Amino acid sequence: MDFNLSEDQRMVRDMVAEFADQVLGPGVMERERTGAFPEAEIRRAGELGLLGMSIPEEWGGSGLDTVSSALALMEIARVCPSTAVTLSVTNSVCAYPIWRFGTDAQRDRYLRPLASGQILGGFCLTEPQAGSDATNQKTRAVRKGDTYLLNGTKVWVTNAHVGKVFVVMAVTDPAAGKKGISAFIVTPDMPGFAFAPKEDKMGLRASATSSVILEDCQVPAGNLLGREGDGMRIPLNALDSGRIGIASQAVGIAQGARDEAVRYARERTAFGKPLAQHQAVAFQIADMATEIEAARLLTLRAAALRDADPDAVGPAAAMAKLYASEMCNRVAYRAVQVHGGYGYSREYPVERFYRDARVTTLYEGTSEVQRIVISRAILAG
């Protein structure tokens, strides 16, 4: 058992930390206020290889292990959680399933530009009536010759408007239930593909989220990912990876909030001494730090397990995501509390972290869905 990062892992972490502080940091408050997408910053991230972190180099990626990817996302989220989710989604639930389940032709055409950082990607699973109950899909895909016609609405699509490639789930055989679901590689330039207006979100305001409307969207038959009826295998596999990404994001947000709380507690005085000297505040800092550390270890554990076997990481990824996201909300809450009234002001980063934190228990599987995954695993064991 060795808890030390390898030299490569440390290099990735330090490089990304520097990128986050120097490139993402300066404009983050402004971007979150206006909702402007960090286009130039994402381009820089792409140049650093952060859009295809775990994709092998032969396909344009960085060939990093999952532990390194997790460390990178933690550092980015510590500064800019919107950028973290933009990258996590491109990496985990778009590039990764195309690499894992795609043909070489698909990889060449869609994966290479994603992994090499030229374009962003997204993932279309959730529908208005199918959130946690993800298999309750209504989007239909009907084959007509060499084309599938897709009809339906996908919601909460991260990287909508800015993404150029989407992995879209649709029902090819309504009689087959879960096994009648298939995955497609869809691009916004295909006829019948449209984005709805951007959602007005509580947090992560600089990440682009909207619905995707598919009306007789013409998808070439060659864009079927995997086989017809592969069912939920592809999205569930992608989500295992995605959950490690969101767990990492949550750890990063919490770390950012904690850093702000520590800084404020040192500066601000009350009753004649810095807040940090008051036990009621110091103990909150201790609890924050302890829980962040626990979440970091659960997340890195899931990442390490995934590196060992990507198909056996479900429960570990669910534990990491559940714990890290719930922890992240507790920490952001305490960080606001330490700031007092200032924590409620948009001038202070903790106000933003508090809003950003909230979504981590919701997307890529709510905490309730994670508990279903975990309890199934332990009751079967």
Next chain:
Amino acid sequence: MDLQLTEEQQLIRDTVREFAREHIAPRAAEIDRTREFPLDNYRRCAELNLTGMMVDEAHGGAGLDAVSYAIAVEELSRACATTGVIISVNNSLYCDPVARYGTDEQKERWLTPFARGEKLGCYCLTEPHSGSDAAALRTMAVRDGKDWVLNGSKVFVTNGVAAHTAVVYATTDRTAGHKGVSTFLVDRDTPGYSLGKHETKMGITASGSVEVVLEDCRVGPENLLGPVGEGFKVALSTLDGGRIGIAAQAVGIAQSCLDHALAYSKEREAFGRPIAELQAIQFKLADMATQVEAARMLTYRAAAAKDAGGRFSKEAAMAKLYAATVCVDAAREAVQIYGGYGYINEYPVERLYRDAKITEIYEGTSEIQRLVIAANILKEA
């Protein structure tokens, strides 16, 4: 980074798990009821080299790393929390300071037989008036010629009823505050050494907690452990290691709560089906499993930090704080899952609930852990 156990660590886990299941667990309820110190358990642990796990082989120990030690204490505590703390105290609180500060002659006499498990050690720091505020101790050691004469009273001494030798902290210079504390090795057959009040405790009922009374207890210069005036340093550094043991004990108790809750929820029926099929129960189990895993990771990480050398106060405090919290939470949920039966002495979770509570108190209360953690964080840049 490699978060898998090494082959040796796995072997230790499997061996101790098997041993504890076969020899320790079956007697846990009886020990709890009779409150008799389980010397036979201690001897059995000695046969497996569990009494001086981190002591080098030349001094009768097993020469293992701290991660292996944590694993062993966890597995023992999973079977019987009383046995877990007895082993933890002999290893961490007795053998460790003697190994680190003892001269060769002292190790020969006061380490080897204890590491081998032929004798049992205990640790006397806490006094009626000084618990968390350990530096306020009142026990005095006055020089008389070459000898030292000790007077005072130590309480809550785990292993005290059966221990052959105690590591005793006493003030040698009252004007010097915590810098006036020194450490002594005091044998139980020393005139003036006697046992006072036997505590009747809520849980870990058979760990032999007793008051140790020192009345004109005369020891020679060879009984002084480490330099005069460095006792507080010895005590605190010893407790850093001890906290890993208690964190491991807490993980073991929490794991046992989960084990029992899982088994019971599969058997017990309500509303026409096993309660394991009810989401309210499933989600409790999922939370317990997640938190136990997080506590385990923090504990192993603290142990690994100890193995790496250097300071590990913060890591040990985080592990102890978090594991103890998880332990108490897991015990409460396990009792809740058992319903009324959880309140009855015939069922193991009733004992676990009582045992769990001590982990938040001894070897530094949760409040002390938070002090240590906050002080370390506020020291960081």
